[in-house]
Amino acid sequence: MKNKMELKFAATLENESLARSSVSIFIAPLNPTLEEIGEIKTIVSEAVSNAIIHGYNFDDEKYVTLKCELNGNLLSIVVIDYGKGIKDVEEAKTPHYSTRPDLERAGMGMTIMETLSDYFEVVSVYGMGSKIIIKKELQHVDSYEGETI
Amino acid sequence: MENKIRISPFEDGLLIKFSGDLDSSKTLLYRNRIQKEMIKSAPRFLLFDLKDCSFIDSAGIGLILGRFNEIEKVNGACGFLNLSSYARKIIKISGLLSIMKEYQSLGSFKKEMGVIL
Numbered sequence: 143m144k145n146k147m148e149l150k151f152a153a154t155l156e157n158e159s160l161a162r163s164s165v166s167i168f169i170a171p172l173n174p175t176l177e178e179i180g181e182i183k184t185i186v187s188e189a190v191s192n193a194i195i196h197g198y199n200f201d202d203e204k205y206v207t208l209k210c211e212l213n214g215n216l217l218s219i220v221v222i223d224y225g226k227g228i229k230d231v232e233e234a235k236t237p238h239y240s241t242r243p244d245l246e247r248a249g250m251g252m253t254i255m256e257t258l259s260d261y262f263e264v265v266s267v268y269g270m271g272s273k274i275i276i277k278k279e280l281q282h283v284d285s286y287e288g289e290t291i
Numbered sequence: 292m293e294n295k296i297r298i299s300p301f302e303d304g305l306l307i308k309f310s311g312d313l314d315s316s317k318t319l320l321y322r323n324r325i326q327k328e329m330i331k332s333a334p335r336f337l338l339f340d341l342k343d344c345s346f347i348d349s350a351g352i353g354l355i356l357g358r359f360n361e362i363e364k365v366n367g368a369c370g371f372l373n374l375s376s377y378a379r380k381i382i383k384i385s386g387l388l389s390i391m392k393e394y395q396s397l398g399s400f401k402k403e404m405g406v407i408l
């Protein structure tokens with residue numbers, strides 16, 4: 143199975159569910175388990191909510207880009223914002239580290255994404271924006287793949 | 292499924308049931324709802340039921356952790372009901388399962404907390 147998609151949407155929290163539903167529909171042909179779908183939706187939401195809350199500080203005039211690619215059973219997810227950027231990526235990845243405790247953020251988004259994915263990379267330039275790259279192998283591959291005419 | 296919160300009081304606590312998606316677009320609203328109830332009934336126990344919760348991420352973790360911190364101040368305790376293997380995984384990664392336990396039922400939670408009269 144090979145496929146690609148790209149989605150661009152306004153930086154508002156209402157679009158979080160749009161983003162994660164799109165990805166779950168995108169991977170549906172692979173017959174993922176409920177657990178896999180849940181994990182992928184959580185990964186997408188973490189990356190997208192970070193872009194909206196921290197990258198753009200809720201400015202809904204700005205856009206978040208979500209790209210997905212399927213290569214066999216390997217799913218790649220890229221989430222991009224051209225917002226604030228991250229000064230110290232290693233610090234940002236530290237469990238419980240959050241710059242918005244006022245919003246009752248637990249500082250666990252990065253940790254959750256990293257734990258749930260097989261590959262996790264944060265590329266960020268302070269003042270320019272951030273790009274989150276995630277790869278996750280899906281276990282449940284359609285066994286009849288390749289027999290299509 | 293509709294995104295909803297339902298809060299029902301029991302003896303010394305509140306049973307808090309989330310339905311649908313528990314994400315950033317809901318958590319601040321839910322925090323206000325729970326805090327309002329907490330002011331009203333001053334509970335020592337919170338039990339979070341995730342049976343109909345189809346989605347959770349760090350926003351939900353922050354909401355639950357925030358209430359845990361408030362309950363800790365009154366020497367109370369919090370627990371979980373009906374975790375799917377997916378929800379359990381997210382909650383475990385976030386460290387919440389080391390401070391809050393999972394229970395089989397409201398009855399077993401009450402029993403362990405000694406709130407049954």
Ligand SMILES: Nc1ncnc2c1ncn2[C@@H]1O[C@H](COP(=O)(O)OP(=O)(O)OP(=O)(O)O)[C@@H](O)[C@H]1O
Pocket residue numbers: 188192193194196197198223225226227228234235239240241242246247248249250251252253272349350353
């Ligand atoms: N896209 C981004 N742009 C700018 N800063 C970011 C971005 N993503 C993360 N950060 C910074 O990294 C910190 C940690 O991110 P993480 O997702 O782990 O926690 P959080 O979003 O603060 O809380 P939680 O995800 O638990 O609700 C954030 O508080 C923020 O300062």
Ligand SMILES: [Mg+2]
Pocket residue numbers: 188191192250251252349
């Ligand atoms: Mg986050």
